[in-house]
Amino acid sequence: MIYYQVMKKMSNRFDLRLRMVRMAEEEGISVAARYYRTTRKTAYKWVRRHEQGGLRALEDCGRAPKQIPHKIPQELERKIVRLRRRYPGWGPKGRKTYFDLPCSEAAIHRVLRQNGLIRKRKKKWKKRRDLRNLKAALKPFEKIILKTQPKTPYLEEGISWGLPCVPDSVRRITDRDPTLPASAKRI
Numbered sequence: 001m002i003y004y005q006v007m008k009k010m011s012n013r014f015d016l017r018l019r020m021v022r023m024a025e026e027e028g029i030s031v032a033a034r035y036y037r038t039t040r041k042t043a044y045k046w047v048r049r050h051e052q053g054g055l056r057a058l059e060d061c062g063r064a065p066k067q068i069p070h071k072i073p074q075e076l077e078r079k080i081v082r083l084r085r086r087y088p089g090w091g092p093k094g095r096k097t098y099f100d101l102p103c104s105e106a107a108i109h110r111v112l113r114q115n116g117l118i119r120k121r122k123k124k125w126k127k128r129r130d131l132r133n134l135k136a137a138l139k140p141f142e143k144i145i146l147k148t149q150p151k152t153p154y155l156e157e158g159i160s161w162g163l164p165c166v167p168d169s170v171r172r173i174t175d176r177d178p179t180l181p182a183s184a185k186r187i
Contacts, residue, residue: 017058021050072103080111
């Protein structure tokens, strides 16, 4: 039995370690290491852990770091979240410089992302697809607005237009036009 290959494939490593420790206690470290095809150092490690911590010490330990030196204090995180809620249009760079925050822009962005305050941008192809669906739903000439404003200076000066043309004051506006006033009437 090869210890390292078995450990990779096993979901419950605890049983194998326990059997190796019991065999090491009964027959010796070298015999157990040879049987499980591992080093004596590994066998000693599990025997020592079993003696110090009992059965719980044979379970997998978390590999996450115990301390994170660059972690932002909770109070500063709360301040960043408060600032985001109060000034939603500001980015991390503006917040850092204006409010003199003692952390990097990337850290501010990370805090906002972890608290769910940053929306993912829509992919370009998704925007196009959505706009395509909206355009397909519109009937021709359904949402057209004609807005006219007579230009009085031309009328006062007596200028007459010889050609039939549409003056600049007449514009065709559709719902997709961002300059459309909210109070415009639909025809």
